[in-house]
Amino acid sequence: MDRRHFLKVSSIAGAGIILSKEIAAMEKLSARSSLVIATGSSPADITRAAIEEFGGISKFISRGDYVVIKPNMAWDREPKYASNTNPEVVAAVVGLCLKAGAKKVDVFDRTVNSAKRCYVQSGIAGAAEAAGATVSYIDDRKFQDIDLKGKALQKWPLYSDIFKADKVINIPIAKDHGIARLTMSMKNWMGVMGGRRDRIHQKLDQSLVDLAFAIKPTLTILDAVRILTDNGPQGGDLKDVKRLDTVIVGTDQVAIDSYGATLFDIKGSDLGYVRLAAEAGLGEMDLSRLDIRKISL
């Protein structure tokens, strides 16, 4: 091989390498910043359809994975009040994970009301167990101090199963909140915080960003089958519940929360934590830069 030939080949190869990296990066970007929004009357069906449209569960869950699913079941309320994640959505995801070969699917939340009542009354414990998940109550021994190195939160005890799991799936519900305005995927991580977590409300937006940087969910599914528009996050009045029959699937928590805000007729940038998270590079807040696919059943 002469020198000229070598240069030619190597430059082509180099370009190829650079190009393939570029393509990969672009692909990655598009995966990060795309959302699937599914609507339809059956919560389980739209959940399955949305995940299928997003690339299918096997893109995210591998055979033998230990999966943790974190719904919001913090309140002693029945599903119709939209205070907790829809149990059918949770059960559908559990079913998909097991079908994809997950060896164990754990479902838990650190509740605000009495744990037993929350687990049972939310309907999640029953539905998830029936779908094959292990529904466990919080075991205080499993909280470990994690160095978050954040601007608001430095060190905080978090539930270690979140870090032991091979894959983590966040399934929040979209609802009203007194200080965050709305609670969706990023705020759902309060459910893995130990200690006197109520203190974080003093610097809530920054705390949520610090927290979200520490936890890397494989997949986020925002439940908007019913949304709670007032008296959140606990609710209790059916007048405050709006039925949207929608789920939103994505991997970018910021994008999901930004889109979620539009369900309440505000913008993602109206939410302090979404703005801070976008600025810090956690995800994409600008909906015009997202690839949003809508399906309806």
Next chain:
Amino acid sequence: MRILRKTTQGIFLLLFIFLFIQTESTGVDELGYPVKFFLDFDPLILITTFLASHSLEKGFYLSLSVILMTLIFGRIFCGWVCPFGTIHNMVGALKRHKGAEAQRGAGSLFRVKYFVLLFLLGSSLFTLQLAGVMDPIALLIRSFSISIYPAFNYMTRAFFDTVYEMDPKGLVDLSETAYTGLKGSVLAFKQPYFKQAGFIGLIFIIIIALNLYQKRFWCRNLCPLGALLGLLSKYSILKREVSEGCNECGVCSKVCQSDARPNEKGHWVSTECLYCWDCDDVCPQKAVSFGFNNNAGQGTPDLGRRRVLTSIGAGVVAVPLLRTTPLSASDILSPELIRPPGALAEKKFLERCIKCGECMKVCITNGLQPTFLEAGLEGIWSPILIPQTGYCEYRCTLCGQVCPTGAIKKLPLEEKVNIKIGLANINKSRCLPYAHATQCIVCEEVCPTPKKAIWFEYVKVNSRELGEFHIQQPKVDLKLCIGCGICEKMCPVVGTPAITVTSTGESRSDNNQMIL
């Protein structure tokens, strides 16, 4: 017969423990089988509740069956059924009682229980309900709820936590499996903590330790239910007889669990006999028999008319003595005396509450605690909600479901959520948005009423770091607040919370109110 009796006793004790453990939330609204079942069969509670409050809960008619049973078979409840009696038997068996010891106390101590009974009847006749302090079933449930069961939980958890932390090779999986099994069966869902756990536990331990001095000391000498059944037993059909074959060897008196004087022909005391049949079992001459046609002479305990009158009189006098406290002067009580939702007005409540502690056992947040003197001596060990220990769970109605006497009404959920047990007050000199220009919405977030009783005013504040800015300051809507105390429990201003609940405004009182 002894094996049959012990088996029966064992079954009832296990049933008691099973029902006791069942007296815990499963997450659904209705409880399966609370341990009040045993109190439903308790005629002492039936009679004193009826005398004190002139009302009866439906379940108590079951106790008529115990009265009937006693009129036929004598104090068989004490010998065969009572779970507390069985515990006395078990503790008594720890020590080998020599003959002389068995005889000990055959003097006059056994009369004390009749005086206790008469005292309780005397006071309840004048609306003072103190029976629960001494009633064996109420005492047992209270001691278990507040002291023994929490201690058992603590010990078990400490053991498994230690193994978990030490992490000996391969053992943790095993111990955690066992732990999970225990958690799903005999352990409480959450470690319970109670005020006076040590005190109430100590009383219980002293009572059962008295068995080492004399077998069944409590049953022979102190138990008012035993006394009541003893008096009924005098008229029972089933009687003990000793045939001519008796050679007065005295073996029967050594096994006797009471002061029934089985070895004294014609002086056997049916009121004291627990009908355990042990004297029949051990008699070498086979001279002892229990039968429905026995008309053998029997002794009756001589209580003495003066002592009887004094006991009743003491019970009567106790009424004004305990009631001449400022607490009785008006129905405005101490502000921290927050009663469970559905509790009757204080006077009526105290006429019924038997301090069994079931409401405290079942309370899902551990918020219901035994009083000491907050409700006067009369109300000792009655339930008080301490919000900082545990708030009243909005959609939970369990305390009313387990209350055996209706002191706490059983309320449907729709009614319960509208009962005010007090009102919340904000302390502006501690509350973060007021005192420290720091945002905090925790009380509002956790407020459970459908339209939140805590609302915000958007107010301009000034802070050293940030200068002037706007902040949400919480306010309590007194019309909506039900006093559940979750705001006090969750308030980040720990120690002395910036929002606290007092009983002022409680639905059950006409005068403990502040707004029109």
